[in-house]
Amino acid sequence: MTKLLLSLHVLAAVLAVGPVTVAASMFPGALRRAHSAPGDREQVAGLRTLHRICRVYAGIGIAVPAFGFATAGSLDVLGNGWLITSIVLTAAAAAVLGLLILPAQDQALTAAQASGPGPALPPAARLALLTGVFNLLWATVTVLMIVRPGSTTGA
Template sequence: MTKLFLSLHVLAVVLAIGPVTVAASMFPRTLRTAHDGPGDGEALTTLRMLHRICRVYGVIGIAVPLFGLATASSLGVLGSPWLITSMLLTAAAAGLLVLRILPAQGAALAAVQGPGPGAEARNPARLAMATGVFNLLWATVTVLMIVRPGSTTGA
């Protein structure tokens, strides 16, 4: 059963978290393009698609910690410091996505579509920074999952 849970966990990461990190990273650049060419329908369509990818795949990403917990439980490593750290970083990444990135994308999208939020929503640099931190958190979790410092399960 451990191999099944681990396989599902890794597939969920690749299929859910991968698209979110890529789409979130592309959003600020596309936002700059939309600001540089007001009325650019292609940039607006791309922004809408990237925001939708982040929202939908972010929800699907809930499967990652669920399968991860099932895997950890079957391995008997739920109390391991590297796993607890990974869970905290995963929660931080999820919180950043839900509380900062998605609302900022929505506000930026609304600002590009017409009059709306002020200059904050039009600043792609802040969104790019939040996205960079989000991606760094996931990269750290990935390293912890591979290296597992202090793990008794090998590495």
């Protein structure tokens, strides 16, 4: 059962977190292009698509910690420091995505869709920074999951 849970955890991470990291990373560039070509429907459609990918896959991403907790329980490693650190970093990544990135993308999309003078687009640089932090948190979690300090696997 542990192997099945671990497989589902890894698959959920790849299939849910991967698209969010890519789409969120692409959003600031698309925002810059939309800002330089106001009224361009294709640019706005691109922003809309990237934001939808981020929103939908963020929701699907809840499966990652769910399978992770099940796997950790079956491996009896819930109290290990590397896992607790990974849980905290995962929660931080989720907070950055849900509380900072997605609302900023939503605001940018609303501004880009507004006809005539509307609210200013949020700075793409801030979104790029937030996305970089999100991606760095996930990269750190990935390394912790593989290296597992104190592991006897020789990794």
